Amino acid sequence: MEAKGAGSYLPPSDYPAKRLVVDVERKMQRRTIQNLSLGGFSTPLVFIITILIFWAFSPGHRFLDPRNVAAIAKLTPDLGVVALGIGVLMICGEFDLSIASVLPTCSFIFTQLLMAGVSPFVAFVLLLPIGAVFGLINGLLVVRTGLPSFIITLSTMLFWRGIVYVASGLMPISILPYIPTGSPFAQMLTGQIGPVPVQLLWFLGIALVLGVVLHFGRLGNWIYATGSNQDAARAMGVDVRLVKIVCYMIVGSLCAFAAMMQATRLGSFAATQGIGFELKAIAAVVVGGTSLRGGVGSMVGIALGVFIIQILENGLILLRVPVFGVNTFIGLAVILFVIINNLTNRQLAGQGF
Amino acid sequence: MSATSSANGQELLKMVGIHKYFGRVHALRGVNFSVNRGEVVGLCGDNGAGKSTLIKVASGYHMADAGQIFFEGREVKLRSPKDARALGIETVYQEQALCPHLSIARNIFMGREPTTVLGLLDQSRMNEESMEALASMGLKLRSPHALVSALSGGQRQGVAIARAIHFRAKLVILDEPTIALSVKEVREVLDFVRHLKDQGVAAVFITHTLHHVFSVADRIVVLAHGCNLVDIRTKDTTVDELSDIIARGTLGDAAPTHKPESEAAAAALAQQATCEEDTEAEQEI
Numbered sequence: 059m060e061a062k063g064a065g066s067y068l069p070p071s072d073y074p075a076k077r078l079v080v081d082v083e084r085k086m087q088r089r090t091i092q093n094l095s096l097g098g099f100s101t102p103l104v105f106i107i108t109i110l111i112f113w114a115f116s117p118g119h120r121f122l123d124p125r126n127v128a129a130i131a132k133l134t135p136d137l138g139v140v141a142l143g144i145g146v147l148m149i150c151g152e153f154d155l156s157i158a159s160v161l162p163t164c165s166f167i168f169t170q171l172l173m174a175g176v177s178p179f180v181a182f183v184l185l186l187p188i189g190a191v192f193g194l195i196n197g198l199l200v201v202r203t204g205l206p207s208f209i210i211t212l213s214t215m216l217f218w219r220g221i222v223y224v225a226s227g228l229m230p231i232s233i234l235p236y237i238p239t240g241s242p243f244a245q246m247l248t249g250q251i252g253p254v255p256v257q258l259l260w261f262l263g264i265a266l267v268l269g270v271v272l273h274f275g276r277l278g279n280w281i282y283a284t285g286s287n288q289d290a291a292r293a294m295g296v297d298v299r300l301v302k303i304v305c306y307m308i309v310g311s312l313c314a315f316a317a318m319m320q321a322t323r324l325g326s327f328a329a330t331q332g333i334g335f336e337l338k339a340i341a342a343v344v345v346g347g348t349s350l351r352g353g354v355g356s357m358v359g360i361a362l363g364v365f366i367i368q369i370l371e372n373g374l375i376l377l378r379v380p381v382f383g384v385n386t387f388i389g390l391a392v393i394l395f396v397i398i399n400n401l402t403n404r405q406l407a408g409q410g411f
Numbered sequence: 412m413s414a415t416s417s418a419n420g421q422e423l424l425k426m427v428g429i430h431k432y433f434g435r436v437h438a439l440r441g442v443n444f445s446v447n448r449g450e451v452v453g454l455c456g457d458n459g460a461g462k463s464t465l466i467k468v469a470s471g472y473h474m475a476d477a478g479q480i481f482f483e484g485r486e487v488k489l490r491s492p493k494d495a496r497a498l499g500i501e502t503v504y505q506e507q508a509l510c511p512h513l514s515i516a517r518n519i520f521m522g523r524e525p526t527t528v529l530g531l532l533d534q535s536r537m538n539e540e541s542m543e544a545l546a547s548m549g550l551k552l553r554s555p556h557a558l559v560s561a562l563s564g565g566q567r568q569g570v571a572i573a574r575a576i577h578f579r580a581k582l583v584i585l586d587e588p589t590i591a592l593s594v595k596e597v598r599e600v601l602d603f604v605r606h607l608k609d610q611g612v613a614a615v616f617i618t619h620t621l622h623h624v625f626s627v628a629d630r631i632v633v634l635a636h637g638c639n640l641v642d643i644r645t646k647d648t649t650v651d652e653l654s655d656i657i658a659r660g661t662l663g664d665a666a667p668t669h670k671p672e673s674e675a676a677a678a679a680l681a682q683q684a685t686c687e688e689d690t691e692a693e694q695e696i
Binding site for chain 2: 270274275276279280282284285286287289290291292293295296336352354
C-alpha cells in the first residue's frame, strides 16, 4: 500500500503553489516510509491496547484514575530517562548493563558532594559530566578491546556495584537536610507544573532532544549507520568508534540525571537504586521496536516502550497480581510484543517497495 | 612502470614499490601500480595475490610499510579513508558498501551530510541530489526514501558508485563488484563502469572473473604472491592467455609459447624481476 506513495518521485516545480503541494506530499511520503522502516508502527498500537485493557479490567476502572496516572507519570521517568539513552545506544548496536550500578554510584557521589557543602545546583552541573566519564570508560573499553559490549558492561556493572556497596556500607543517606521538600532544587527535578509532574516534562524534553538528534541530525545518521553496517559506515568515512563512545557518554550522563532525580524524589541515597534497570531498560527499548542487532528503532517507539513497561507493572498490580509475580507477566508480554513487532514489520516489508 | 604512457602527464595514481606486512606475512612485496586519468584498469590475480591489500592501501584503509604513492604527480600519505577521499579516491566494497537499514539518500550522503542553518540534515537537498546522481548512472529508482535492503545487488552497486561520483571522485575503486551477482545484474554493473568512463572518471576494477573485466578495462594488471606479474593493454592480450598466467601464478614457460604477445610479456617479466630483487633487498635488512 505504501509502495505507491513512495514510488512517485516528483521533480521540482517552478510554481510556488505547486511547489508547496509537492513539498507537503513529499514530506508525508517521507514520514510514512520512516515510520515503517524504523519499526515504530506497531508500538503505538500496542500502547493504546495496553491502556484500554487495563482501563477495562482494573477494578472500578481505577487504572485511569487521575491519582494513578500521576503516579505513573512520576515513576516512569526514573527508568525512562536512562532507557532513552539505552535506546540510542542499541540503535548503534551496543548494550550497557552497567547503568544498574552507575546510577547508584552517581547518586552516592551526588550525596557526598551535598554533604561536603556543595550547592545542589552546582552538584547537578558537576554530576552530568561525571556520569559521562562512566560512559566514556565503558565506551573506551568496548572499542579498544573489541569484546562484546554485553561482557564489558557486565564487568563494569559488577565493578561499580562493589565500589558503591563498600563506600556506602549499604546504608541509606538522607539528603533532606540539603534538599528539603519544596526547595527550588527539588521543585526543578520533582515538582509539579499545574497537574503535570516535572519529571514527566524532563523525560519528554530529553526524548525530544534525542529524537531530533537521532532522526534529523548528522550524529543520528551515523548512529543508525554504525548499527546497521559498521564496516560500511567506516568505509564511508564515519568514525564508528567515536560514535559508540559518544552514545555511551550520553547513557552515562542520563544515568547521572536519573540518579539525582530519583534521589531527590526519595529524599535519600539508597544503594539499591537502579537495581534491575539494566534489563528493564532493554525490555522497554525492544518493546519499542528497536532491533537487538542495531540499525533499527525510533525515539517515539522507545519512549512508548518505556511507558508500556511501566504501565504493565502498574496495571498488573491494580489487577491484584501478586507483586512478586509481576515479572512473570512482564516477561510474557515482552515476548508477545516482540513477536507482534516482527510480524508486522515483515508484513510491511513484504508489501512495500 | 606501466605499459601506457606516464610521460604525457595523464598519470592519476602511481604507487611505487609498495610493501605491506601483516605480522610475518609479507602481503605486498614491492608492487608498482598506476592508473591514468579516465582509464579503467582491471586488477586480477588468484586468492591471496594481494589485490585487496593493494587497493586497501590506495584507499587509505591500510598504510603501506614501505613505498611511495603519488596522486596527480604529488607524493601523498594516505593515513585513513578520509585522506584518500579528500584527494578524490573513492572505494566501493562489495559486501560492506552500504547500510541496509537506511534510505538511499542517507547512504549516498553518509559522512558528508549537508545541513541547514539549524545544524539539521538538509533532507530535501539530499533527496533531490541523490535522485540526480542515480539518474546520471542510468539508474532509475522509484524513491530516494527506499531502503537499501529493498534493492537488488546490482542496484546497490549502482547506488554505491553514484555516491562516489556525486562527490566528484577522480578515481573509483571497485572491489569485486560483480561477485555473487546474477548475469543481468553483472551487465548493469558493467554499464555503470562505462558511465563512469564517459564522465571521465578513472576506475580500478578488481575481479576474479576475467570475462567481466575484459569488456570494460583498458588495461589489466595481474598480481601473484604479492608481486607484479603482468601489466598489459586489454587489446594486446586475450582472456585465455591471461587466465593461463593467473592459474600458473608465474610467467615461466608461458612467454615462449605465446609469441605474439612477447613484447608485453617481456615487459611483465622485467617487472617480475624487479619484484624479486626487492624481496631480496628486504631480506638483507
